[in-house]
Amino acid sequence: LLRIFGPEGMKTYINAIYDTMNFELTFPVEIIEVNSGTILDERDFYVKCVPAEHKIDTIAYGFFEKGRPGKFNAEKAEKLGIPKYLWKKLQAREDVIANNKIVKPEDVLGPERPGRKIVYAVDTRPCENVLNLSKNVDLLIHDGMFANVLQEKAIEGGHSTALEAAELAKKAGVKQLILTHISSRYPNTDELLEEAINIYPNVKIARDLLTIDLPLIKDS
Template sequence: MKLIFLGTGAGRPTLRRNVTSIALLLPQAGGRFWLFDAGEGTQHQLQRAKLKLSRLDRIFITHLHGDHLYGLPGLISSRTFHEGSGKLRLYGPPGLRGFVECALTQSELHLDYELEIHEIEPGPIALDDERFAVEAGELQHRVRVFGYRVTEAPRPGSLNSAWLAENGVEPGPLYGKLKRGEDVELPDGRKVLASEAVGPGAEGRIVTILGDTRPCEEAVRLAKNADLLVHEATFGAGMEEKAASYGHSTVLQAAETASRARARRLAVTHFSARYDDEAIDRLAADGRAIFPDILAAADFLELEIPPRPGGEGRRKAPKS
């Protein structure tokens, strides 16, 4: 699982930072990925990151401000020219359908693929994907805004194949049953318990991506125990009053949210154009006093989210 930042600036694109968009590359999916927000120019950033529009199958919009949305019509349009593009599913606040349908109608665009638009409310989102669950939570901004918590399904434990071979369990259908958690009986009558032959599973990874927001309890809840929290940090320390008036956060407030949520890692993004790269690095350094594992995102930064550790199979003899 990998996150690629396609835009890390706030409000308007600059030569250094495009406006908000983040790609989540899914594990073992043949290059399939999801997109979170689609600010102006996102399809150009996707090309630079060598991500194929035909492999994009879900887009999650946090809110309907232009720096998170204006790249969506062009992206949808371009995707129809990519061979192999299947169904595309869009999720976002009420009003998303009207925005997209107006753009398609007025430009007389005809898509060669199926487009599903889901206007959501807080709570779990139906995905038809057993490997992931996504929950939306409502944050605090000047318009309705959502944060998304992506949870990977638990990973099954590993078969202790060496131990199984030593005890006369040959590779084949019995391995599959044990892997699925089923106990098996050998031809000689011995029983092998799945709990003995398969190590404990591992919890799935959690990635939380928040839209623009003031500090709020819902942000903490969505980020609880996340492997990676992506939080806006439009302003630096000392600008809390200005941040609150615009519905944004400072880097120190983002660090406080990560600390309270006991997240493992924090990436801050959505920086005001007033800050150059050196200033942004200093902002992140300030945040380490509150949350040590913080980094400032930059366009095309790639972050791997490693699997959570699991265990090995136990070494007990099969029961006779």
């Protein structure tokens, strides 16, 4: 099953492609039109979306890992007389019974370790929806189509300048910014990068096969 999430009208658009191309897929497809809120909630992560600000309906997406269990205190577990075969259950945040007493995960686990957070906002002007979605995320991937000298052109097209994206990243308190959806008028992106770095230093320009390392938050 392939699930495709997109703004209102996505289903009509994709069905029109099916009809025009006159082909059938060998696997089921579910098209889900969304606007805002949590659109997917799995065991280890969830996905949220908000309306972006563009000339047509566009959605920004947030991919959020759920918090991970805190560090397991083996010494404390031994003092409580918890058999080792029950430790995994506690690490999975399940209650166990040891010595005829209920032991809760928080009795032997440290503070929850926060998950990683990514926001993807392309085809958008800087806007409150994206700003709020991006608060304190580990990585923001944002529209940075033009240098700021072409701000009016960015406004007309519903896009952002590199400087504007950097200002939003700084205001949102993100840890890292990637500029993408760059205009083809910039074979050399140094101008865009320089504008952004002057506002927000931890920024890169997206390129094909770029790999970004987002390490898990370690125990203190």
